[in-house]
Amino acid sequence: KRSRRGSILFGPVSLEDREESARSSYDRGSSIIDGIEGTIGNTPLIKIRSLSEATGCTILAKAEFLNGAGGSPKDRVALNMIQVAEEQGLLSPGRGDTIYEGTVGSTGISLAVLARARGYNAHICMPDDMAVEKSDLLHHLGATVERVPVAPITDPGHFVNLARARAKAHTAAPDTPSRGFFADQFESLANYTAHMKTTGPEIFEQTDGGQLDAFIAGAGTGGTIAGVAKYLKEEAGLTALRVVLADPQGSGLYNKIRHGVMYSATEREGTRRRQQVDTMVEGIGINRITENFEAGRGLIDDAVRVTDEQASHMARWLVEHDGIFIGSSSAVNCVAAVVTALKLPKGSRVVTILCDSGTRHLSKFWKHIAAMGLEDETAEHSDDLLAVLG
């Protein structure tokens, strides 16, 4: 039996193994942790009281914003991608290596922190429509940041393609012993396996050995939903578990799951629109099938589409009623958790993810919420969650 405290990060390990291996020393529960890596994983599972009361179910949220390196579930992914690359000799501290990544922000922040902690440089390519506090933070963490115009994935200037090309050019440069490493969170399977090895087992343990009826998550790369679903359904054998994708407006994944087809993304190509319909939401919603999403696609039972308006109301609701201050993707997850809970028998347990803090979203999502007038909302139904969500 695994210990409740920490040892499940990167697989079950004996005490002796733990002492020997840096990888398995990340134990938040002990009094001293070894470096910033020790703050990654083993996040609390919070019962959200107001949502539980409103739905008659128990709504539980994994507080991934409490990962201490970059403040999101991407800490787990960044750490795993770096460790796998180190094992393969693709990254080596002291050689002057640089980690390159295309990211909307969270993965870049986690990589930038861990790069500093482990002796690498970080070079981050990101779309220029993301909240400015993310690129500011990356800058202060010492990463090189390129904010690039929104472009379709077929365009060499797309932030992911640019990061790949920059890494390749670094390694190919003559007279340099250092290497460029393209982390490749969308396609690298070190992404979903981080969640399969850590987030999934943690949820299993925190729900008294898998006492949960549904798991809800959005997909950016798809790593979270694929890794957690694979662990819970395949490894832990929870075959009756309902896995539900939370998808923001404009994302193609909802139709892929519900109807087996995706919209053509070409309709809006050449415009600066990120989705067929623009969304305020950052980090989830995409119009292509990544390797990480594909790894879990067959395990997803349903999808819920969430509008920006619903997400905004939810974010405001959680501050007002629970003192929980979150970003846009977490709000989408919570709306989808409520929608799912309402279809389940009373008393069901529903687990979702709180990805990052609202402080990452002050200049965009929360500004939008303020502009909607929700912060001084005195609406008739403001104490009725279902009326508020429409």
Ligand code: PMP
């Ligand atoms: N929320 C935020 C804020 C994110 O940045 C991301 C990742 N892009 C996600 C959620 C989605 O996670 P995943 O990539 O595992 O699907």
